[in-house]
Amino acid sequence: MTTTDILEKTKSFLAQFISVQVGNDDDLFASGLVNSLFAMQLVLFVEKEFGVKVENDDLDYDNFRTLNAIVGFIQRKMK
Amino acid sequence: MDLELTSQQKQHQEQFRAFVTQEMAPYADQWDQDERIPSEVIQKLANQGYLGAIVPSEYGGPGMDALTFGLLCEEIGGGSASLLSLITVHGMVCQALLKWGTPAQKTQWLPKLATGEVIGGFGLTEPNVGSDAKSIETTATHVDNAYVLNGEKKWISFGQVANLFLIFAQCEGKPSAFLVTRDRPGFSTLPINGLLGFRSAMLAQLLMKDCRIPEDHLVGKIGFGFSHVAGAALDHGRYCVGWGCVGGGQACLDACLYYTGERKQFGGFLKGHQLIQQMIANMITQIKAARLLCYHAAYLKDKGDPSLIMETSIAKYFASQMINQVASDAVQIHGANGCSSDYPVQRYLRDAKIMEIIEGSSQMQQIIIAKSGYQNFLLEKRKARRHDDATQS
Numbered sequence: 453m454t455t456t457d458i459l460e461k462t463k464s465f466l467a468q469f470i471s472v473q474v475g476n477d478d479d480l481f482a483s484g485l486v487n488s489l490f491a492m493q494l495v496l497f498v499e500k501e502f503g504v505k506v507e508n509d510d511l512d513y514d515n516f517r518t519l520n521a522i523v524g525f526i527q528r529k530m531k
Numbered sequence: 532m533d534l535e536l537t538s539q540q541k542q543h544q545e546q547f548r549a550f551v552t553q554e555m556a557p558y559a560d561q562w563d564q565d566e567r568i569p570s571e572v573i574q575k576l577a578n579q580g581y582l583g584a585i586v587p588s589e590y591g592g593p594g595m596d597a598l599t600f601g602l603l604c605e606e607i608g609g610g611s612a613s614l615l616s617l618i619t620v621h622g623m624v625c626q627a628l629l630k631w632g633t634p635a636q637k638t639q640w641l642p643k644l645a646t647g648e649v650i651g652g653f654g655l656t657e658p659n660v661g662s663d664a665k666s667i668e669t670t671a672t673h674v675d676n677a678y679v680l681n682g683e684k685k686w687i688s689f690g691q692v693a694n695l696f697l698i699f700a701q702c703e704g705k706p707s708a709f710l711v712t713r714d715r716p717g718f719s720t721l722p723i724n725g726l727l728g729f730r731s732a733m734l735a736q737l738l739m740k741d742c743r744i745p746e747d748h749l750v751g752k753i754g755f756g757f758s759h760v761a762g763a764a765l766d767h768g769r770y771c772v773g774w775g776c777v778g779g780g781q782a783c784l785d786a787c788l789y790y791t792g793e794r795k796q797f798g799g800f801l802k803g804h805q806l807i808q809q810m811i812a813n814m815i816t817q818i819k820a821a822r823l824l825c826y827h828a829a830y831l832k833d834k835g836d837p838s839l840i841m842e843t844s845i846a847k848y849f850a851s852q853m854i855n856q857v858a859s860d861a862v863q864i865h866g867a868n869g870c871s872s873d874y875p876v877q878r879y880l881r882d883a884k885i886m887e888i889i890e891g892s893s894q895m896q897q898i899i900i901a902k903s904g905y906q907n908f909l910l911e912k913r914k915a916r917r918h919d920d921a922t923q924s
Contacts, residue, residue: 465837471909488665489840489899491758492766496837508633511752511759 453530458502458523465497466519476519491516498522504529532830534823536598543599547606550579555610562731563878566724568614570692577647581607582618585767586625590641597832601774601825608775609782612882613731616688617650619771619890623764624651624697627708630763631751636710640695652693653768654684654711654737655761662895664699664706665757669739671700671709676746678702678709680717680739690735691722697750698739699761705754708761709744717742728881766840768890769847770832774825776850776886780818783854783861783879787811790865790874801864810860817857821850841903848896851886858883 459476466474470485480486494516495506504526515525536544554575562568576582584600586592595603608615625644628636643649660667669682680700687696694713699706711718723734751760788811791801801807824846831839858880862869869876887893 467910467913469906471906487899487902488758488762489844492762493837493840495759496835496839500835500837508631508751511631511755513754 453502455523455527458526459519461501462497462519462522462526465494465501469493474519478519479517480519481513481517494522498526498529502526502530532827534826536602540596540599540602543595544602544606546579547581547603550581551606551610555607555614559611559614559731560872560875560878562611562613564730564872566730567691567733568611568617568731572614573617573650573692574647576614576617580645582621582647582650583625583641583645584618585622585629586641586645587629590637590645592625592641592645597770598826598829601770601829604771604774605778605781605822605825608778610778611731612775612779612879612885613729615771615775615778616729616732616889619768619775620653620688620693621651622771623653623768624695626767627697627750627760627764631708631755631760633747635747636750640710644695649695650689650693652687652690652696652737653764654687654690654696654698656684656686658683658685658736662892664761667699667701667706669698669700671702671707673702673746674743677743678746678749680709680711680742680744682739684737684739686723687720687735687737688729688732690720690737691733696737697760697764698737699756702753702756706757706761707753708750708756710748710750711739711742711744715742715744726885728878728883728885730881765890766843769843770825770828772886772890773821773828773843773846773850776847776854776883777818777822777825779879779883779886780814780821780850780854780857783857783876784811784814784818786874786876786879787814787861787864790868807864810864814857814860817853821846821853824849841900844891844896844899847890848893848900851883851893854879854883854886 469490498504498506514521516522580593581603583592584595584603587594604615604618607618625641628640640649644651655664657667657669669680671678671680680698682700696711698709698711700709717740719738720735723736726734791807794801828839828843828846831842861876862880865874865876868874
């Protein structure tokens with residue numbers, strides 16, 4: 453799966469929760485764009501869509517803070 | 532979505548029903564009056580594998596699928612909402628550890644939670660903090676190789692008997708989750724009695740005064756306590772409560788179907804009166820609707836679909852609203868008898884109110900559900916606009 457594929461799928465997912473356009477490096481959590489349920493929804497999305505398991509050691513906001521960070525995290529997990 | 536149960540699920544459902552009929556239903560009113568559930572009952576629940584229902588076989592549990600577990604919650608919820616709350620909070624601790632525990636935490640605690648050797652408690656709510664859970668005031672300070680906890684938790688189901696608590700505290704100003712065992716110095720509990728409902732759920736206040744715990748008792752990472760650890764646990768809790776409400780609603784209906792066929796007024800059985808039939812018809816319809824929402828949540832949960840969180844919230848919201856109407860009508864149908872301790876419907880009504888408050892109040896669910904509705908509407912509008920643009924160009 454290419455970086456673009458992962459990015460587009462993740463963008464489509466985020467569009468279900470965020471009403472404004474977000475840049476690839478915008479902070480999703482600091483901006484107050486998402487509610488308290490979003491974090492677990494994101495985890496479930498990553499696991500189901502890309503077949504990886506998000507675990508204790510992955511709990512680092514740098515893995516989830518921005519679109520680019522999420523894509524990078526998924527790529528590392530898929531290796 | 533397949534709505535038909537497999538033969539194995541049907542078999543499990545019959546076993547759950549038999550357990551509730553034999554071990555719970557005849558005693559639930561007495562437990563309610565005594566404001567406690569005997570430890571032997573909890574042990575029986577554990578021996579059946581019901582307490583650690585979601586713990587996978589590799590940790591000694593039965594590893595029930597989502598729908599089978601939902602059916603268990605439905606049956607238990609019909610017998611005793613208090614005992615359902617034990618399955619709920621115990622399961623929330625199991626769920627949090629399964630998802631975010633370290634390998635060592637899983638190995639140490641999950642086998643004990645599966646057998647009931649350890650009873651889990653969920654410590655989020657505080658005297659000053661309910662729905663605004665991110666604002667918890669309990670603190671955890673990292674000192675040497677330990678965390679030192681200070682603060683109070685309130686309304687903790689089975690806090691009187693649980694011995695492994697998942698406690699949420701601010702650490703470095705960020706919500707974080709910790710495992711605290713009952714035997715830690717500085718940890719104590721105070722029983723809470725005289726509640727409207729969930730009277731036999733042995734609620735307690737938890738007090739932590741310089742309560743020192745090993746640093747490897749942190750669950751997840753600092754700052755992820757609310758969003759991820761509590762998030763996983765509360766989703767599980769809402770799922771249990773939704774199904775439990777369906778069971779409670781069914782218990783109300785069954786009580787009314789029996790009573791209206793026995794009780795005569797104006798020369799005929801109550802079931803012959805059309806205003807009674809109206810209430811019965813509404814009960815049947817509302818219970819079925821709630822059950823279908825729970826089936827949908829189960830289907831998504833087994834698939835690991837991200838939408839399960841919103842759909843579980845919807846199921847919990849609807850089912851808890853449903854049981855309040857159904858239980859209120861059940862008492863109405865029973866008249867003065869329904870207000871007395873001779874009939875369980877008064878307990879069902881008192882317990883129903885709690886269902887609207889625990890694991891996210893109806894109002895919190897409404898806010899989330901409405902926001903999601905507006906977001907989906909916006910998304911559909913965007914899609915339509917893109918489609919129009921593509922067609923024109």
